[in-house]
Amino acid sequence: MRFALVGQPNCGKSTLFNQVAGYRAETGNFAGTTVTFTETKVRVLGDVVELVDLPGTYTLLGTNPAERVVLDYLIAKPIDAILNVVDATHLLQGLTLTIELLELGRPVVLAINMMDEAQRQGLKVDGEELSKLLGIPVLPMIASRGQGIREAFTETWRVARDKKSPHPLFFQEEIENSIRSIYKEFSRNEYPVSRRTLAVKLLEGDPEISERLEKKHMGITRRAQNLIDGLGHHSARQAVWLIATERQRLARELAKNVSKQGETHLTLRDRLDDYLLHPFWGYIFLLSILSLFFGAVYGIGNLLEGPLIGFFNGLTETVVGWIGSQGILAPLAGGAVQGIAGGIAIVLPYLVPFLVGLGFLEDIGYLTRIAFLMDVLMHRMGLHGKAIVPFILGYGCNVPAVMSTRIMEDKRDRFLAAALATMVPCAARLSVIFGLTAFYLGPWVAVGIYLYNLLVIAVTGRIITSFMPEDSPGLIIEMPVYRLPTLRTVTAKAWFRIREFVVEAWPILIIGSIILAAFNFYQITSYIDMLFRPFTWALGIPREVGTPLIFGIFRKELSLIMLAQAFGTTNFATVLTPEQMISYTIFVVFYIPCLATMITIKNELGLKNMWLIMVLSIVVALIAALIIRLLLLVL
Amino acid sequence: MMIPLTDIENGDWVRVVDFSGGRGMESRLTQLGFLPGNKIRVIRSAPFHGPLLIDVEGREIVLGRGIAQYILVEEIK
Numbered sequence: 030m031r032f033a034l035v036g037q038p039n040c041g042k043s044t045l046f047n048q049v050a051g052y053r054a055e056t057g058n059f060a061g062t063t064v065t066f067t068e069t070k071v072r073v074l075g076d077v078v079e080l081v082d083l084p085g086t087y088t089l090l091g092t093n094p095a096e097r098v099v100l101d102y103l104i105a106k107p108i109d110a111i112l113n114v115v116d117a118t119h120l121l122q123g124l125t126l127t128i129e130l131l132e133l134g135r136p137v138v139l140a141i142n143m144m145d146e147a148q149r150q151g152l153k154v155d156g157e158e159l160s161k162l163l164g165i166p167v168l169p170m171i172a173s174r175g176q177g178i179r180e181a182f183t184e185t186w187r188v189a190r191d192k193k194s195p196h197p198l199f200f201q202e203e204i205e206n207s208i209r210s211i212y213k214e215f216s217r218n219e220y221p222v223s224r225r226t227l228a229v230k231l232l233e234g235d236p237e238i239s240e241r242l243e244k245k246h247m248g249i250t251r252r253a254q255n256l257i258d259g260l261g262h263h264s265a266r267q268a269v270w271l272i273a274t275e276r277q278r279l280a281r282e283l284a285k286n287v288s289k290q291g292e293t294h295l296t297l298r299d300r301l302d303d304y305l306l307h308p309f310w311g312y313i314f315l316l317s318i319l320s321l322f323f324g325a326v327y328g329i330g331n332l333l334e335g336p337l338i339g340f341f342n343g344l345t346e347t348v349v350g351w352i353g354s355q356g357i358l359a360p361l362a363g364g365a366v367q368g369i370a371g372g373i374a375i376v377l378p379y380l381v382p383f384l385v386g387l388g389f390l391e392d393i394g395y396l397t398r399i400a401f402l403m404d405v406l407m408h409r410m411g412l413h414g415k416a417i418v419p420f421i422l423g424y425g426c427n428v429p430a431v432m433s434t435r436i437m438e439d440k441r442d443r444f445l446a447a448a449l450a451t452m453v454p455c456a457a458r459l460s461v462i463f464g465l466t467a468f469y470l471g472p473w474v475a476v477g478i479y480l481y482n483l484l485v486i487a488v489t490g491r492i493i494t495s496f497m498p499e500d501s502p503g504l505i506i507e508m509p510v511y512r513l514p515t516l517r518t519v520t521a522k523a524w525f526r527i528r529e530f531v532v533e534a535w536p537i538l539i540i541g542s543i544i545l546a547a548f549n550f551y552q553i554t555s556y557i558d559m560l561f562r563p564f565t566w567a568l569g570i571p572r573e574v575g576t577p578l579i580f581g582i583f584r585k586e587l588s589l590i591m592l593a594q595a596f597g598t599t600n601f602a603t604v605l606t607p608e609q610m611i612s613y614t615i616f617v618v619f620y621i622p623c624l625a626t627m628i629t630i631k632n633e634l635g636l637k638n639m640w641l642i643m644v645l646s647i648v649v650a651l652i653a654a655l656i657i658r659l660l661l662l663v664l
Numbered sequence: 665m666m667i668p669l670t671d672i673e674n675g676d677w678v679r680v681v682d683f684s685g686g687r688g689m690e691s692r693l694t695q696l697g698f699l700p701g702n703k704i705r706v707i708r709s710a711p712f713h714g715p716l717l718i719d720v721e722g723r724e725i726v727l728g729r730g731i732a733q734y735i736l737v738e739e740i741k
Contacts, residue, residue, distance in 0.1 A: 087695035119723055122697060273694050274701065308711040401726050405714045413728060414715065502685070503728025504715050505692060 030189050031079040031107060032071075032182075035099065036114035037126055038085030039509055041142045044518065045114060045172040046082040049182070066098060073186045081108075087122070088273070089129050091235065093438045103133060104222050104238070110136040110189035112181060114170070117147035117154050118510070120288055124280035125273075131163065132197045134223030136188035139163065140170045140181045146512070152290055159287040165195045173515055197225055200275040207232060207256040214246055232257060233269045301511060302398075311402055318395070319421065322386050326425060330379035330456070337378065341370035357550050364546025368539030371584055372531070376426075379456045380530060383425040384523040392514030392522075397506055404504050410490025411497075413504045416446040423453030427626040429526060431633055441497050445490065447634060448642045451622040452486050452649065454479070457585035458618050464589050466614050469602050474611065482618055485653045489645075530625070537624055541583040554595075564620075568612045568654050571596075571604065581617060583624050588617045608661045612654045619650035669706070669716070669727075669735040677705045678737040685734035697721050698735060 036042045050069035067082045083102060084095035091100040103111070113130050115123030120141075130137050141154055160167035166184045170177035199205055211231055212224035220227060230238040231253040239250045257268045305314050345366045352359045390396060396418055404414030415437055423430035430450040434443045454462060467475035548554060558565075558575030565572050573595040581588030596604045605613070621643055622630070631639040666681050680702050683690050697720040698704070705719040715728045727735075 090691045090695055092691040092695065121721055122723055269691065269694055270700055274699050277697075277699060277702075302708070302717075306708055306710070306717070397726065401710055401715055401717065404710060404726075404728060405712045408728075414726070502689060502734075503730035504726055505696070505728070505731055506726050507696070508717060508724035508726050 030076060030109045030186070031081065032185055032189065033081045033083055033103065033106075033108045033111050034114065035083055035103070035111050035126070035130060036085060036142075037087050037116065037119070037123055038507060040085065040114050040116040040119075040123065041172045042085065042114045043082055045140075045142070045170070045178060046080065047518075047521065048172060048175050048178055049080065050082075066102065071182065073182045076186065078182075078186065086126070088126060090233070090269070091237075095438075097237075103130075103135075104220075104226070107221065108135055109192075110138065110185045112185045113137055113139050114142050114172075115139060117141045117143050117169075118150060118152060120154060121277075121280050121284045124283050125276045127163070128198050128276045128279055131165070131195045132223060132226050132229060134194050134197075134225065136185075136191075136193045137165050137195050138181060138185045138188055139165055139167045140177065141167065142170045142172050144169045144177075145171050145174070146510075152288060155287045155289075159283065162283055162286065163195070163198075165193075173518065194223075197223075198279050200272065200279075203260060204232075204271065204275060207260060210256065211249070211253060214249060214252075229272060233272060305395075305398055306401060311398075315399060315402055318390075322390070323424065326379055326383045326386060327456075329382040333378035334374055337374035338370065341366065341374055345370075357547065360546040360550045361543055364543040365539055367546075368535075368542030371538050371542065371586075372535045376457075376530065376535075377527070380426060381523065381527060383456075384429070384526050385519060387422065387425075387429070388519045388522040388526075389514060392512060392519060394509040394511045397508055400504065400506065401508070408499075408503075410445075410449065410487050411494030411499045412442060412446055412449075412490065415504065415506065416442065416449075419446050419450035420453055423450040423455060425456055427451050427453065427455050427622055428530065428629045431626060431629045432526075432529075434633065439500070441500065444634060444638055444641075445493055445497065447630060447638075448493070448645055449486050449490050451626055451630070451642060451646065452482070452489070452619055454482055454618050455585065457623070460586050461589045461617050462614055465592075465601065465610055469610060470607055478611075478614060478618065481615070481653075481657070485619070485649065489649055537628065538584060541624065545580060545583065564616070564651060567651065568609075568616060568658060570609045570613050574613060578617070578620070581623075582621050585617070585623050608658065611661065612658050615657055616650045616654040619646055619653055621646050621650075666736040666738055669704075669718075669732040669737050670729050672706050672737065672739075674706050674708055677703055677740050679703055679740055680735060681738050682736040683734050684736060685731070689731065689734065693731075693735065696725050697723060703740065704737070 034042045034046060046067065046069070049071050050067075066084065069080050069082075071078050071080045081102070083099045086096040086099045089096075089100050089103065091097040102108075111130055111133070113127050115127060127137070127139055139159070141156060141159075144154070147154060154169075156167040156169055166188065168177055168181045168184060170181055172178065200208075208225060208228045211228035215224040215227060217224070227238065227242060231242065231249065234253075234257070239253070243250050260268060260271065304310055307314075345363050348362050348366055349359045352362055399417050399421070400414035402414075403417040407414055407416050410416075416434075419430040419433045422433050427450060430453065431447045434446045434450070437443045437446055462475050462478055466478060548557070554576040557579050558572050561575030561578050562572055564578070565574055574592065577588045577591035577595050580591040592601060593599045598604060601610065621627075627639055627643065630642055669678070672678055680698050680700050682700065683693060683698075685693075702721065707717045707719050707724065709716045713729055715726050716732050718725050718727055718732075
């Protein structure tokens with residue numbers, strides 16, 4: 030058997046899915062966290078059932094790629110039952126989708142989720158009454174705490190076994206007549222969904238479904254158009270409204286009959302938003318919250334990094350001493366240990382607190398508020414408010430930053446957001462900025478480099494926008510209510526993302542380290558320096574930094590650490606002038622995102638875009654560093 | 665009288681009358697509850713011509729001004 034989980038964005042489908050499947054689907058208090066479907070196997074009453082978590086969709090209109098996935102799946106795929114999840118606090122909106130699902134003619138069970146939240150708001154929902162009115166089983170649920178899940182699945186299993194097709198709710202007569210006169214064209218079991226749904230889709234003017242049906246039923250789209258005209262409207266657009274209005278009317282009646290709103294009071298959300306979205310204080314809070322967040326991440330990371338590095342340095346010596354210093358084996362083993370150490374000592378101390386904190390901000394519902402506040406600024410770079418999320422993530426690590434571009438609907442927006450986010454100096458590049466320029470030239474130089482970085486990103490955004498004009502009209506997103514996340518969902522989510530680093534990026538780090546150790550052993554570095562000679566020549570920096578730059582592609586910290594090896598001294602002031610330090614640091618900040626980031630870009634946006642972003646980053650790095658070099662010459 | 669949503673004062677209730685954008689946008693707005701006849705309210709807006717936060721049947725939606733200007737509304741007396 031196969032069940033489909035369907036519901037509107039942010040209604041808790043993925044939370045439910047994760048409760049039964051272990052943490053497999055990305056969740057967040059943010060509309061559209063799930064962009065494609067995930068499947069899992071669940072045991073229900075001894076049966077193994079395929080469960081599909083579909084992206085959240087407000088209606089079955091298929092207005093963006095994620096929603097199209099839902100529509101196509103429900104219309105064409107073999108499904109034995111639909112488990113429809115509705116947010117109890119948004120019953121009216123949720124029921125409009127339920128009404129649409131009933132039309133499909135497939136067995137449906139309705140789960141009313143977030144009953145605890147509804148109770149807090151003084152809202153009572155009469156599930157029994159709703160079940161009578163809709164003619165399908167209706168069950169209460171609190172997915173975040175695992176309540177009501179077993180019952181919902183048992184009930185879904187029953188309707189699937191009995192093949193209980195629900196009856197649709199009927200629209201006003203005029204529309205019903207039009208629907209009926211179209212669906213007579215199809216024979217009863219010709220398609221896996223009801224004839225009614227197909228008729229409705231034709232009247233709504235769905236281009237893909239119309240085209241598919243036209244092939245088998247010549248002239249059917251023209252008949253639909255005549256009917257639309259007959260309804261007294263002259264475009265499919267208004268028929269969409271007419272039908273949507275009917276569903277809303279039915280949903281409103283249902284909601285009125287089954288829910289009782291107790292005393293309404295000013296909710297926490299209104300009071301909090303008065304501060305957090307305030308035209309002045311909102312930005313002060315934003316700045317404070319982000320500083321606090323990053324302060325905590327660096328604080329915890331720093332605390333752990335020192336002792337861990339000490340431990341691994343000791344381990345490297347032990348391992349090398351154990352093997353003996355003869356031959357290639359010792360450096361290779363040392364390289365392997367350093368690769369493992371890079372993951373545990375340098376990356377994870379920052380990544381873990383960062384992802385836990387981020388998960389918390391996400392689940393509490395703050396990210397959409399940042400998008401609201403920063404929309405204007407992002408438009409200057411040809412993006413809209415949602416793109417602020419990858420930017421913030423970028424300061425921690427570019428890998429989650431690139432992954433988070435999934436929240437953007439438009440392909441062009443995703444590309445631009447990913448390209449710009451990879452130029453944000455991550456925690457690893459921070460060590461270069463601080464270890465080189467701040468240490469030798471003073472903290473203000475470091476601050477200057479951060480500000481210059483923002484400027485370069487903004488200008489790059491503007492330039493790319495002039496080649497790829499912004500065509501998405503702007504921000505449309507639901508503002509979620511504040512929710513107190515449970516410890517379990519936050520840690521499960523953080524683990525889900527940490528696992529991606531551990532499984533995908535870490536092995537490459539280790540292999541890279543071993544290869545580099547071999548390069549060092551055979552002294553191939555001078556050839557590598559040649560490769561970077563055009564860049565080092567243009568920037569007026571010594572040719573020896575070529576190898577550190579190559580190492581930097583594997584891990585950005587290495588472009589600092591390897592400098593010591595390249596020059597044979599740790600006092601960089603004796604080998605580099607202040608101008609050279611600045612040019613070098615700026616080049617390091619922008620050129621080629623690290624290997625882990627590149628792999629993520631390839632997975633998220635494809636190989637072509639990965640190369641494109643890589644070339645772009647080299648060009649930007651060169652120009653940005655050259656401008657500074659010339660400026661320093663003039664001054 | 666029809667006016668674009670961007671010209672509405674914060675806090676005022678208005679009624680949706682029509683859209684003037686393309687088909688894809690209309691579907692998106694329709695499904696978020698911007699249906700002709702529905703009452704909506706601008707709760708607040710971000711400074712410097714930032715996006716609007718709109719109450720649609722109890723659900724809060726953030727709309728950039730580029731989109732909000734396509735929604736034509738009338739004031740409720």
